[in-house]
Amino acid sequence: MTIEQVPTWVQPSHPAFIAVKTYKSGNFSKYATSATHIPAGTIIANFSTAATPAGDKAYSSLQVSETEHIELNSDLLYANHSCDPNVIFDTTSWTVTAIRDIEEGEPIAFNYLSTEWEMAQAFPCECGSPKCLGEIRGAKYVPTKVLRGYFVNRHIKKMLEQRDQDGAVN
Numbered sequence: 001m002t003i004e005q006v007p008t009w010v011q012p013s014h015p016a017f018i019a020v021k022t023y024k025s026g027n028f029s030k031y032a033t034s035a036t037h038i039p040a041g042t043i044i045a046n047f048s049t050a051a052t053p054a055g056d057k058a059y060s061s062l063q064v065s066e067t068e069h070i071e072l073n074s075d076l077l078y079a080n081h082s083c084d085p086n087v088i089f090d091t092t093s094w095t096v097t098a099i100r101d102i103e104e105g106e107p108i109a110f111n112y113l114s115t116e117w118e119m120a121q122a123f124p125c126e127c128g129s130p131k132c133l134g135e136i137r138g139a140k141y142v143p144t145k146v147l148r149g150y151f152v153n154r155h156i157k158k159m160l161e162q163r164d165q166d167g168a169v170n
């Protein structure tokens, strides 16, 4: 399936930090890279201003609470997944922060399991990290003890607690 979504926002949306590049092949043709050297701890974006509620979760949406999904409507859409990410999307502050130094040109990536309980579209991760979680289907499918080694947002923590109380996956 090829999805070539026409951007609804003015590009580039975050020129100080994000440069969007294009793959030579593949379904999702664009990806976000660092436009500059970004020191660890830098807040590179606030996604509250451009975001709009998503009617339903989609490959492009971000889960921000137990029940709510948003469309980012910015170049942040092109941030890929990594199990060893260089940024976090914090759904409490609605900010994106570098969690380590990022070199210019490095792909910007966050852990989709930090926000998504159940992905609209699962995919096999190819991040190559020793911490790679393999098939990315959503936090719902990962044991809590495995996710302890990763940053996850408050709504995901709550949903894990609820799931474990209900006695499902452990």
Ligand SMILES: [Zn+2]
Pocket: 082, 083, 084, 125, 126, 127, 128, 129, 131, 132, 133, 134
């Ligand atoms: Zn991975």
